[in-house]
Amino acid sequence: MSRFRGFGVVAWRELLTVVRTRSYLLLSAGLLLVFVGVLRVAGGIGGGYVPTAVDLLLPLELLVPLVAVALGYRAFSGENDDRPVLRTYPLSKSALVAGVFAGRFVGLAGIVGGPLVAVGLAVSQIGGPESRVFAVHHGVDSPILFVRFIALTLCFGAVVLAMAMAVSVLVRNSRAALAAALAVLVAVVAGGDLVALLGLSAGSISDDLLGTVLAVGPNAAYRGLVLESVVGVVTDRSNAINVPAAVFGLGGWLGVSLLIVWFGLDRRPALLLQNALDRARSLGLRRRLWARLRRRG
Amino acid sequence: MSDRSVLRLDGVAKSFGTVDVLSDISVSIPAGELVAVIGPNGSGKTTLLRAIVGDLRPTGGSISYTGPDTNRPIGYLPQRPTFRSGFTAAETLAFYSALVDGAAPEILLERVGLEAAAGRNVENLSGGMRQLLGIAQAIVGDPPLVILDEPASGLDPNMSEYVFETAAEIASEDRTVLLSSHDLTLVEETADRVVVLHQGRVAASGTLETLSSRFGTDSLRGVLNAIVGDTARVSVLGGEQ
Amino acid sequence: MYIMTEISRETPTLTLSKVGHSYGSIDVLDDVSFDIRSGEVTAIIGPNGAGKTTLLKAIVGLHDPARGEIRYNGPAASRPIGYLQQHPAFRPGQTVKEAITFYGSLVDESELDADARLEQVGLTAAADRAVEDLSGGMTRLAGIAQATVGDPPLVVLDEPASGLDPGMSVRIFEVAEELTETGAAVLLSSHDLALVERTADRVLLLDDGTVARDGSPALICSELGVESLLDAFEAAISGEAGTVTVRGETA
Structure with missing residues (x-):
């Protein structure tokens, strides 16, 4: 059997699992409600695609990691974990990891992308006259920009999904699985910005380096890329971020996370740590016993 | 022998x-x-x-x-097999079978006497039926x-x-x-x-x-x-x- | 309505009347009525899929039966019903003794009680082992110790x-018998x-979601004119040996 085939079979099962989990569908409906609420308050929808994207940017920075964590944190545990059995099939670990990631990513794309497409369609109906024109030149609103926005959002989702999967593999079989997944969420949402902010105020990051430093955090990189390639096209106000650094940063997080999944899958890092501690403790105990014996002797 | x-x-x-x-x-x-x-x-x-x-x-x-030397040398039924909820018995076997070009799910279910439960979701199977499904999984691909x-x-x-x-x-x-x-x-x-x-x-x-x-x-x-x-x-x- | 004036040994610890339950369109339990009396080991036997686990879960209160009534009439206790689930599981990261002590602390039991409970199921040597490192059988033994925490009047x-x-199976049935000697059901x-025949005071043969036979092992055997409970089982159940009856489908 070709490697590709195993990947496809695993990805398909993963996607079906997502589709058949009702709470994920609810999540998607919830997203749509939030989008509608945000846009009603902010009013961007009447202004066209780019104002809509600007209004949705901040909520998405929080909601996409949330969806990614929900999809990723149990990918290899509980009843989703049949690796003892899969081991007896000609399925490489790479195909398994890639398949699980791909299937869940397609699920995420549906959960997040569906409501966004719905919003895009709504803009085409109620947005300003410019919104009905496909324009590619600078300074004009266009559905193409919104598609670009969706694509960037999904790329961001892919990165955070991989991170959530990596953490879930590292801490599985321990009580901390969900807590750790949520820690990823917080780190992604606030961590990068916080580090940049701290660096800035401490004076260790100069202003011209800020764009690069910000690009390292997934959230800031996503925000920067949206501002650069969606909003910036219309407003001619760009250079918010170092684009190559942002792309490299997102790619790096994705790659490293998937590597962690790949390496962590057959080992139980949490358990290894615990065993090491146990051994250290029993050694310590023995040493103390020896010391006591020697004192007596 | x-x-x-x-x-x-x-x-x-x-x-x-x-x-x-x-x-x-x-x-x-x-x-x-x-x-x-x-x-x-x-x-x-x-x-x-x-x-x-x-x-x-x-x-x-x-x-x-x-x-x-074969595609799947060893088949395995774990002590506590896990199956994904929301999938039928036949779908579950179809997944494993697709990994090794194995037999159709119906044939596998028949070998363990579970053909009547083919369309039932795994979470609704009784303990015994789950066990049989696990055995069917273990013989996928004729190890x-x-x-x-x-x-x-x-x-x-x-x-x-x-x-x-x-x-x-x-x-x-x-x-x-x-x-x-x-x-x-x-x-x-x-x-x-x-x-x-x-x-x-x-x-x-x-x-x-x-x-x-x-x-x-x-x-x-x-x-x-x-x-x-x-x-x-x-x-x-x-x-x- | 008839009112009981005194709680006697005759008052059943638990009464089930016309209990029925369905999963979707599949009837799993249908019109099940019986009493559980204190001081007795009552064994439910029956083929896989007969509804045993569903019935026990309803008794413990893990789900409300769709029809009928289940009433606990036993003595007031901080823990009226103890329960060992079919697939016992403990939160990882604690030792066996810690796990049992945790449940004990819910009913004001001490660590010494935990030791005694582990001793009863023969797990003393594994008391300091992490629960996730137990073998399947040992996890079940720890689960039985958990089920007896607080001396509940009804142990399921x-x-x-x-x-x-x-060897362990025999021991566990002996533990069940010991529990009834202190008045528990x-x-x-x-x-x-074979063990049921040796230990149980009363057997309920569940088949197809209903109680097909009810009585002491000897009574059931003589009713069916067979030698052993195994023969009775084979004679009484509706399905043929070797075929899996799937409820709700035309098999």
Whole structure:
């Protein structure tokens, strides 16, 4: 059997699992409600695609990691974990990891992308006259920009999904699985910005380096890329971020996370740590016993 | 009986932290037989089977598969199989089958007598049906060695007997079944060969006749009693203080 | 309505009347009525899929039966019903003793009680082992210890001997018997018919979601004119040996 085939079979099962989990569908409906609420308050929808994207940017920075964590944190545990059995099939670990990631990513794309497409369609109906024109030149609103926005959002989702999967593999079989997944969420949402902010105020990051430093955090990189390639096209106000650094940063997080999944899958890092501690403790105990014996002797 | 072996274990050891769960297991599993691993709770049966499947890495010794070269050399039913909710029995098998170009789910379900439940979701299967589905999964792709960890656990007497009959059918000219069980009567009725584990070591192994004559008893229970003695208390390896 | 004026030994610990339950369109339990009396080991036997686990879960209160009534009439206790689930599980990261002590602390029991409970099921040597490192059978033994915490007047054990070696199985049935000597009622399900025959005061044969037979092992055997409970099981159940009856489908 070709490697590709195993990947496809695993990805398909993963996607079906997502589709058949009702709470994920609810999540998607919830997203749509939030989008509608945000846009009603902010009013961007009447202004066209780019104002809509600007209004949705901040909520998405929080909601996409949330969806990614929900999809990723149990990918290899509980009843989703049949690796003892899969081991007896000609399925490489790479195909398994890639398949699980791909299937869940397609699920995420549906959960997040569906409501966004719905919003895009709504803009085409109620947005300003410019919104009905496909324009590619600078300074004009266009559905193409919104598609670009969706694509960037999904790329961001892919990165955070991989991170959530990596953490879930590292801490599985321990009580901390969900807590750790949520820690990823917080780190992604606030961590990068916080580090940049701290660096800035401490004076260790100069202003011209800020764009690069910000690009390292997934959230800031996503925000920067949206501002650069969606909003910036219309407003001619760009250079918010170092684009190559942002792309490299997102790619790096994705790659490293998937590597962690790949390496962590057959080992139980949490358990290894615990065993090491146990051994250290029993050694310590023995040493103390020896010391006591020697004192007596 | 043939002299070909399908699996060879040589001095296999496994420890968890400071606890030695298996020590110096050397055994050869002949092809085409039904081999049963028996022993008291905590004697290392599941650990041994998991090490053979590759789900655990032994800390010593070697395990080598010596059977024919195929896509899926070893099939495996874990002690507690997991299935994804929301999938039917047939869909579940279709997934595994697609990984090895195996038989159609209907054919697999028929082999374990579960064809009537093909369209039922796995979370609505009774314990026995889940076990049968697990056995069907273990024989996907016709592996030469099928490992079943307590296939009859939690099954009613009729179903247990049925599962052992199915296992005996699977074990044939070129297919070997290695299973663990606590049901000594059924093991006696179906197994060609028995491996008795006690405290992580092979306490005895051989055909029923050799074991009976060696321990001077006519039943497997007698053999186990002779080896283990009082089992009303779990003896824990590394647990003695 | 008839009012009981005194709680006597005759007052059943638990009364089930016309209990029925369905999963979707599949009837799993249908019109099940019986009493559980203190000081007795009552064993539920029956083929896989007969509804044993569903019934026990309803008794413990894990789900409300769709129809009928289940009433606990036993003495007031901080823990009226103890329960061993079919697949016992403990939160990882604690030792066996810690796990049992935790449940004990919910009913004001001490660590010494935990020791005694582990001793009763023969797990003393594994007391300091992490629960996730227990073998399947040992996890079940720890689950049985958990089910007896707080000395509940009714102890419900779902397949306590499944996955246990023959020696341990015998021991567990002895533990069940010991519990009834202190006045508790024990309700257990099992596939080990030889042990049920030896231990149970009363057997309920569940088939197809209904109580097909109810009585002492000897009574059931004589009713069916057979020698052993195993023969009774085979004679009484509707399905043929070796075929899996799938409820709600035309098999």
